[in-house]
Amino acid sequence: MSEPLSESKVESLRAETPGVDHVIHFNNAGSSLPPQPVVDACVEYLTREAQTGGYETFDRESAAFQRVYDAGAKLLNCRPTELAFTTSAAMAWWRSFEAVPLQSGDRLLMSSTEYQSNAFGFIQAAERGVEVEVIPNTESGEIDLEALRSMMDERVKLVSVTHVAMTNGMVQPVAEVGAIVADSDAMYLLDSCQAVGQLPVDVQELQCDFLSFTGRKFMRGPRGTGMLYVRDEVMDRLADPTYIDGRSAQWIDADTYQLHPTAERFELGEVSFAAKAGFGVALDYAVEVGMASAAARIAVLSAELRESLNGLDGVVVRDTGRHQSGIVTFSVDGADHLALQQALRKRTINTSVLSAGLSHLDLAPRGIDAVLRAGVHYFNTSEEIGSLIRAIDECR
Numbered sequence: 359m360s361e362p363l364s365e366s367k368v369e370s371l372r373a374e375t376p377g378v379d380h381v382i383h384f385n386n387a388g389s390s391l392p393p394q395p396v397v398d399a400c401v402e403y404l405t406r407e408a409q410t411g412g413y414e415t416f417d418r419e420s421a422a423f424q425r426v427y428d429a430g431a432k433l434l435n436c437r438p439t440e441l442a443f444t445t446s447a448a449m450a451w452w453r454s455f456e457a458v459p460l461q462s463g464d465r466l467l468m469s470s471t472e473y474q475s476n477a478f479g480f481i482q483a484a485e486r487g488v489e490v491e492v493i494p495n496t497e498s499g500e501i502d503l504e505a506l507r508s509m510m511d512e513r514v515k516l517v518s519v520t521h522v523a524m525t526n527g528m529v530q531p532v533a534e535v536g537a538i539v540a541d542s543d544a545m546y547l548l549d550s551c552q553a554v555g556q557l558p559v560d561v562q563e564l565q566c567d568f569l570s571f572t573g574r575k576f577m578r579g580p581r582g583t584g585m586l587y588v589r590d591e592v593m594d595r596l597a598d599p600t601y602i603d604g605r606s607a608q609w610i611d612a613d614t615y616q617l618h619p620t621a622e623r624f625e626l627g628e629v630s631f632a633a634k635a636g637f638g639v640a641l642d643y644a645v646e647v648g649m650a651s652a653a654a655r656i657a658v659l660s661a662e663l664r665e666s667l668n669g670l671d672g673v674v675v676r677d678t679g680r681h682q683s684g685i686v687t688f689s690v691d692g693a694d695h696l697a698l699q700q701a702l703r704k705r706t707i708n709t710s711v712l713s714a715g716l717s718h719l720d721l722a723p724r725g726i727d728a729v730l731r732a733g734v735h736y737f738n739t740s741e742e743i744g745s746l747i748r749a750i751d752e753c754r
């Protein structure tokens with residue numbers, strides 16, 4: 359484990375985060391506080407568009423967008439050409455999922471922590487005759503690797519795992535799953551929406567074929583941004599994306615188009631270029647901060663928060679698994695969690711509430727109706743944790 363970010367580094371990161379002067383922000387798993395350089399990049403791009411025209415600004419600035427792919431490649435340890443810019447994590451996930459050629463009788467194995475829109479994809483696949491199976495968990499809550507190994511056969515075409523659930527701070531053993539899937543012909547799809555930006559994520563170590571994440575959460579980018587990684591080696595085995603335009607493909611003659619040879623085939627031409635400019639800065643910022651020391655700081659702070667919550671009567675920390683992230687989920691006996699969240703917000707403390715309906719395979723089987731979630735980021739402080747704990751105690 360690396361050394362956590364130093365206190366002086368955290369101070370300088372906070373000085374670059376205007377939001378910390380206004381709120382105590384623990385909604386980083388919802389949408390985090392962007393640093394000033396990200397805000398500046400978006401605002402400046404938008405201003406240039408307003409002053410000189412959208413297409414004209416793009417022509418002048420287009421080279422700068424290479425930063426999105428170069429910084430993304432550094433962050434994930436892949437090639438820039440293996441990355442597609444998308445407008446959200448769900449869009450990134452769907453662009454890859456729909457390209458996996460699944461047929462009736464194929465098997466698809468999924469984690470119990472799957473995000474809801476992924477589950478919608480699996481329900482549709484099951485309706486087309488794909489056999490969808492949930493990988494069992496160990497007693498501590500994460501994917502049972504032995505069970506997964508015994509489930510693998512030549513009919514398994516896709517293994518899908520949500521790296522860190524939005525309703526449970528547990529980190530799935532994603533590299534170990536990757537090693538098992540790599541021994542087969544199946545593809546490996548990782549939803550790392552809640553992991554990228556708070557944990558080191560190296561696609562070579564994980565051996566995944568696809569990985570999706572969003573800009574606005576732990577990455578601290580603008581809303582309306584996301585990214586898809588597609589391993590070069592699987593590109594030839596994929597079906598054509600459903601929606602393509604002049605960025606994804608070239609119109610060769612009246613009856614023929616040719617897909618872009620790289621992951622660019624998963625992009626569409628029209629996006630918010632101001633947001634894309636900001637996302638490029640956020641990716642560089644994460645690389646510069648260093649994910650190993652960011653994760654080490656988040657581990658210290660979130661352990662402190664879990665311990666303090668455990669010290670409050672009637673509060674139960676709900677995270678499972680042997681490895682936990684900055685997402686801290688808990689319930690408060692007898693509390694209306696939505697009312698509690700609103701009361702915290704009145705004190706300018708941001709958290710979120712998640713109900714069992716968002717997680718039918720995780721919260722519901724554990725008999726949990728709702729959890730309050732604090733997503734701890736590296737820019738949070740022990741003082742802020744103290745304020746949150748006091749406020750929960752006073753507001754419940």
Ligand SMILES: Cc1ncc(COP(=O)(O)O)c(C=O)c1O
Nearest residue numbers: 446447448473524549551552572
């Ligand atoms: C695990 C996970 N995957 C995917 C998503 C979807 O992200 P987006 O809203 O950017 O599509 C979320 C959002 O909360 C999430 O928590």
